[in-house]
Amino acid sequence: MSNAKSFLFVCLVFLCTAFVQAQQIGGANTKSEICFGCHKDQAQDWSTTWHSRSHVDSNPLYKAVVNYMSRITYQPEAGVLVECAQCHNPKMTIKEIADKESFALSEALKIKTAQTAIVEASVQDKAIKDGISCNICHNVAKINETSNLQMRGFKAVEWGSSDTIYGPFEDDGRARIHKSLQKEHFVNPNQLCMVCHFGGERNGIEIYTTGIEYEQSGSKEKCAECHMSTQRQGIIAPGTTKAGVTAKVRDIRSHLFASARNSDILEDTIELTAANSGNNFVVTLKNLTPHKAPTGFGGRSMNVKMEFKNADGSVINTQTYTLETVYADKKGQETIPYLAATIKNDTRLNANEVRKLSIPKPTGATSATINVTYRLASERFLKIINFSDPVFDKEYLVKSINVGL
Ligand code: HEC
Ligand code: HEC
Ligand code: HEC
Ligand code: HEC
Numbered sequence: 001m002s003n004a005k006s007f008l009f010v011c012l013v014f015l016c017t018a019f020v021q022a023q024q025i026g027g028a029n030t031k032s033e034i035c036f037g038c039h040k041d042q043a044q045d046w047s048t049t050w051h052s053r054s055h056v057d058s059n060p061l062y063k064a065v066v067n068y069m070s071r072i073t074y075q076p077e078a079g080v081l082v083e084c085a086q087c088h089n090p091k092m093t094i095k096e097i098a099d100k101e102s103f104a105l106s107e108a109l110k111i112k113t114a115q116t117a118i119v120e121a122s123v124q125d126k127a128i129k130d131g132i133s134c135n136i137c138h139n140v141a142k143i144n145e146t147s148n149l150q151m152r153g154f155k156a157v158e159w160g161s162s163d164t165i166y167g168p169f170e171d172d173g174r175a176r177i178h179k180s181l182q183k184e185h186f187v188n189p190n191q192l193c194m195v196c197h198f199g200g201e202r203n204g205i206e207i208y209t210t211g212i213e214y215e216q217s218g219s220k221e222k223c224a225e226c227h228m229s230t231q232r233q234g235i236i237a238p239g240t241t242k243a244g245v246t247a248k249v250r251d252i253r254s255h256l257f258a259s260a261r262n263s264d265i266l267e268d269t270i271e272l273t274a275a276n277s278g279n280n281f282v283v284t285l286k287n288l289t290p291h292k293a294p295t296g297f298g299g300r301s302m303n304v305k306m307e308f309k310n311a312d313g314s315v316i317n318t319q320t321y322t323l324e325t326v327y328a329d330k331k332g333q334e335t336i337p338y339l340a341a342t343i344k345n346d347t348r349l350n351a352n353e354v355r356k357l358s359i360p361k362p363t364g365a366t367s368a369t370i371n372v373t374y375r376l377a378s379e380r381f382l383k384i385i386n387f388s389d390p391v392f393d394k395e396y397l398v399k400s401i402n403v404g405l
């Protein structure tokens with residue numbers, strides 16, 4: 001090839017690549033990695049959150065629950081996964097298994113059919129393995145408001161065009177690599193969080209009630225204020241400034257989606273005090289959040305452990321009080337939220353609730369230590385599904401105090 005020809009060839013390849021990128025940047029099958037180079041801070045934060053691990057291959061508890069449901073309901077695991085994908089993997093191509101009976105039979109007998117091949121391929125799709133990725137939230141063009149608690153996840157949204165990123169700012173063409181469009185659900189992002197953190201009704205039981213609890217609390221504080229960060233000034237894509245154009249400083253937030261696992265957010269869950277009241281000892285818990293504590297996934301719990309010591313410093317009495325939800329099936333047997341017919345008991349703290357736990361003071365006690373801990377999966381829940389894992393079978397410290405009696 002002559003120099004001129006090869007130059008043209010290189011230009012052509014470059015143009016094609018640019019075209020393909022611009023076309024696909026927000027597409028259904030785009031992995032988050034495509035955004036990482038330009039949006040390092042958002043990418044780093046997001047990678048620490050379990051939004052990035054919302055897939056059966058990255059989340060051992062999710063895997064164990066799906067496996068348990070599959071055994072109890074005689075459904076293939078892939079069938080359960082397609083159902084749960086509504087929120088956990090909302091862009092999974094298969095939305096429903098057309099012929100459930102023949103699918104279950106083929107899976108049980110390990111016979112490969114066109115249907116099993118399609119389902120396996122969509123569960124194992126590379127972009128799906130990215131979980132709640134950049135291209136889930138930033139491809140939401142519209143949220144359909146409805147009071148139907150089953151119409152959540154992908155059923156609540158309209159995906160946007162694949163060359164456009166939806167975000168909080170007015171488009172001024174600065175991004176160049178992608179078009180962008182301002183949407184109200186990024187300016188006031190509560191509505192975006194509610195797509196998955198509100199509802200998910202199953203057998204008449206509301207499974208994910210964080211959004212409902214929040215609305216009942218009357219709070220005006222945004223989910224993003226506590227779970228992303230307060231707004232701060234920053235540059236969105238610092239490495240991509242065009243020569244001669246000054247990068248715009250904007251009001252931005254972290255992408256931490258802060259929880260017990262990647263932040264110190266638990267410290268802000270409750271206020272803990274304790275005092276004598278006659279012959280009783282009273283522990284006061286004040287929920288500082290505008291939703292229940294604990295909230296979210298129905299297996300979460302908090303333990304309030306009171307340890308009484310005598311003058312020698314020996315422990316003479318220990319009492320534990322658990323904040324959790326207990327679910328039961330039709331026969332009254334304890335089960336997991338997704339298989340429940342009733343909620344047997346719910347001892348979690350309501351939004352902003354102040355609860356006093358009053359117990360008789362043990363004779364001879366001269367001091368008490370109160371430890372409040374948080375569990376991603378309660379002992380009760382793990383026992384039902386017969387599962388253990390270092391991340392989920394762990395007590396995260398919320399608050400600890402010592403008082404003289
Ligand atoms: C769970 C939904 C969600 C996911 C996942 C998500 N974002 Fe965002 N993003 C938001 C919200 C909400 C805002 C607006 C925050 C605000 O200003 O209140 C935002 C804002 C932004 C902004 C504007 C500047 C800023 O940081 O506020 C950029 C850039 C961005 N996101 C990039 C990304 C990238 C890159 C990823 C993947 C690594 C990602 N986002 C994943 C919800 C999400
Ligand atoms: C080649 C670099 C580059 C890549 C790749 C890239 N962006 Fe951007 N993005 C930018 C620039 C530049 C801006 C504009 C910055 C500004 O105006 O302050 C921007 C703006 C944004 C905004 C704010 C848009 C608004 O109007 O609110 C979001 C959200 C965003 N990008 C998300 C993403 C996501 C998600 C991906 C991956 C699918 C991605 N970006 C890929 C460079 C990039
Ligand atoms: C498309 C559905 C979806 C949307 C939209 C969504 N989430 Fe989530 N979120 C999930 C799922 C699913 C999980 C559990 C992922 C896992 O652990 O496998 C989760 C987990 C979380 C967690 C716990 C994360 C951790 O690392 O332990 C927090 C906090 C959270 N979301 C907050 C938010 C906030 C705030 C918003 C709105 C800006 C939001 N989410 C929007 C589906 C969503
Ligand atoms: C005032 C701060 C604050 C606000 C506002 C807030 N939260 Fe929380 N959130 C917390 C704290 C603290 C925790 C940890 C204790 C708990 O579970 O209640 C938490 C826990 C959670 C969890 C469970 C995290 C985990 O480990 O899985 C989810 C999900 C969640 N919040 C979602 C939301 C959503 C959605 C909104 C908005 C509707 C919201 N939060 C508003 C402070 C807040």
Ligand code: HEC
Pocket residue numbers: 050059061062065066069080083084085086087088152153195196197198199200201208295296297300338376
């Ligand atoms: C309505 C949307 C929605 C549906 C449908 C849904 N989930 Fe979830 N799931 C969520 C959200 C949101 C969270 C995060 C709540 C939190 O962090 O406390 C979550 C969290 C979880 C967790 C805890 C993960 C962790 O890392 O701690 C498990 C396990 C789980 N879901 C299992 C399932 C199973 C099994 C199904 C199907 C039967 C299902 N979910 C259906 C929205 C949904």
